[in-house]
Amino acid sequence: MKKFSQLAIPYIVWAALMILLPLLLIILYAFTKPGNEFIQFSLTLEHFAKFFTDPDFLLVLWRSLVIAFKTTLICGVLGYPVAYFIARSNDRVRNILILAITLPMWINMLVRTYAWIGLLSDGGILQKLLGLLGFGEPKLLYTEGAVLLGMVYNFIPFMILQINTSLCKLDHSLLEASADLGADRFQTFWRVVFPLSLPGVVSGITLVFLPAVSSFFIPKLLGGGQYFLIGNVIENQFITVGEWNFGSAISLIMVMVMMLSMYAVRRLDRSGGREEDRL
């Protein structure tokens, strides 16, 4: 029987090579000076200093966090009622709706983002529609609004599915108990259903916020070449500027910031959970 444990050995080797080593390389690059050979490297903190002393870089990071936050907020506010609706439908309808929501996710993300370019471009349908509704004919493509739209479009299914899963797991007898105890529908929702669905909301937030912070092709396709988020800065460092050490340092900073924000969200979840205990 012990033999079976050996089945994991190839993957352990693989993971060390393909998962651990790349991360170590990024760290190595982030803390060394450019251009040195493999054997002799000189450690430095200059890349981090460069990032943190330049208000422009900090502003890009801040803007990436803000737009990711907005995306998450919109996904949550729009996604929750939709997930709630799906969870309350009967089995057959629910399966169909879930399929309808997952189907676009199967279609390549780039293709889906590209599809918006025609809709948003000057003289396109959406601009004309807004014109007819009396909003003038605002520029849509290559604006921050377009980037936000693209992000919500790409990431909201994750939010809906996560919240839906946690709503479906909800024990219906709890709702009946709450009604029996005299709570009206809103009270039942706010004091029973919503707190119990929080784990789904939190994992939804994780699945939306993290990719939104680091995304780089949505801003590039819908925001245009002059729209930079932190992901674009990293891409630019690697693909055009060639400063891999600095690029690695920025990625490390980005990961750290993400971990911190996720830690904060989990804390929030835990304090929400405590409230639920009190109930």
Added chain:
Amino acid sequence: MKKQKRPIGKFLMGLTLLFFYLPIVFMIVFSFNDSKSLTHFSGFSTMWYTKMFQSRDMMESLYTTIIIAVLATAISTFVGTITAIGLSKSRRLVRRLVLQLNDFPIMNPEIVTAIGLMLLFITLRIERGFVTMLLAHIAFCIPYVILSVMPRLRALDPNLADAAMDLGATPWQSLFMVLVPQLMPGIVSGALIAFTMSFDDFIISYFVTGGGVKNLSIMVYTMSKRVNPSINAMSTLVVVLITLVLVAINLEPLLRARREKKK
């Protein structure tokens, strides 16, 4: 609370579905446009499809995407399943460590995984191209397979394999004829996730490819600068293929159930 009409909910749901499908429908419509414009529909034509099929670059990118997705799915499903079984019999410390490591590609932003792998291939002087793209795809697919097989393993009786061997099965037989069939639902869902992840991937492929090897995403990314409705035609083709596959997967259990009923 039981059966309500829920007009607001229905309205919201309708809007959401409109939001999801509007760009896709729009893209399909304009793939049949007979001019180059992405904003004015001037007439029906299939010229962009002809152009697409004639463009070797586009067909090759579709081909690369599918081959890589199929290979990466097959390999990562096999390795992931085997590994999950192995881990379930390993010491706890080993299991915990490997699962932690396994979480990195899932939790890390894709761009970090991408530059890590790029640095790795460059450091090891591996020529970038089809092989590196495939290796990278396998690397980010396996964790999802392990993640979806592990819970099924936990639910399994740990003595199942022993019992099979007591009854005279060789270890391999007990593995593939007893354990694997029990894990099938987890393996299938792992394979499906792996397939989508690979089919969908842009960021990692973009950083690790070379030698002119492009997948569909890279193709769209590099071509998106000029107005080119052939991209719409290509996208429509992908939408149709994916819908067919998905419908097949979802109809399969229904059909099987009906057939069994007939028997």
Added chain:
Amino acid sequence: MKKFCALVMALVLTVLSAGCGGSSGASGEGEFAGQTLRVYNWGEYTGENLIANFEAATGARVVMDIFDSNEQMYIKVANGEAYDILVPSDYMIERLIQEDMLQPLDKSKLDCMDLLVDEVKGLPYDPNNDYSVPYFWGTVGIVYDTEKVSLEDLEAEGFNIFLNEKYKGDIYLYDSERDSFMMALKALGCSMNTSDQAELEAAYNWLLQCVNTMEPEIVTDEIIDSMAQGRKALGLIYSGDAAYIMSENPQMGFFMPESGTNLWSDAMVIPKNAENPDLAHAFINYVSSYEGAMDNSSYVGYTSPNKEVMEELSGEGGDYEGINAYTPQRDNANDEVFAYDEETRKVISELFSKVKIAASNAG
């Protein structure tokens, strides 16, 4: 699940056969049958049938990869990516020669040098054309909508028109570090090859002012279709793209400031690590021949180095008759050719990535 697998396999087979059908032309007869040529070229830079015709003529297969900027190309090549042909610009060729990354051309295998116009031969980056054969050449100028922009403004302001708030939100900049700095330096009356820190700093501030006050869009090839549709009033542009735009939309004009501009040429070179230099020489010959050059230049709009093709296309009845962007102006003493200097490159590269970030933060 069997059905699903069968479906996937069927799918793969369909595509496989489609893929083979498409490339059957390449596996035919010819001197180089069965060989592969790897080309690393700019996006939107080859004629419609160039590759197919070359494949039919030689039996070889061409794999083309594309780049947006010289810098992007350099990074890939410097990291060991093996191509047989690169098409970088002048200053980048100079850099590649300095860093010993190119192999000298075997002139006995080239039969095209006599077909080319004198102006693109023997340029300072490669005085004897030991390493490079020109692919396209031209200038950098301003593409403008003649209905929205007055010629007087252009003549009075030159590149400084990109700071004129009359056109705020109505301009395109080009995402190229050297040409953006060229524009700024020329606007300030400096040489575009300056290595003077103060001048570079001034150019940087000029660009910062532009992105902070003018709401430009920073683009590459997007400019071609956008200007052909008249989306904006002004844009910094390569002459060849302007020629294409003007042939599509007669309302557009091309202007080159008196302060001078960049006389550039992009040329084919063979890197040291090329796997098939013989085929690469054949490709250079084909691209430079009348047939190849005609296909390239008439489709893309850039000026051909092939004398006959250039004269035919710009002459009576040619595709680019009367379009000033197609024929490079060669009489302004302020025009220059880029030179390469490692220190300056680093400074410009760093500053330009900050300009882009500032542009993004300003928006």
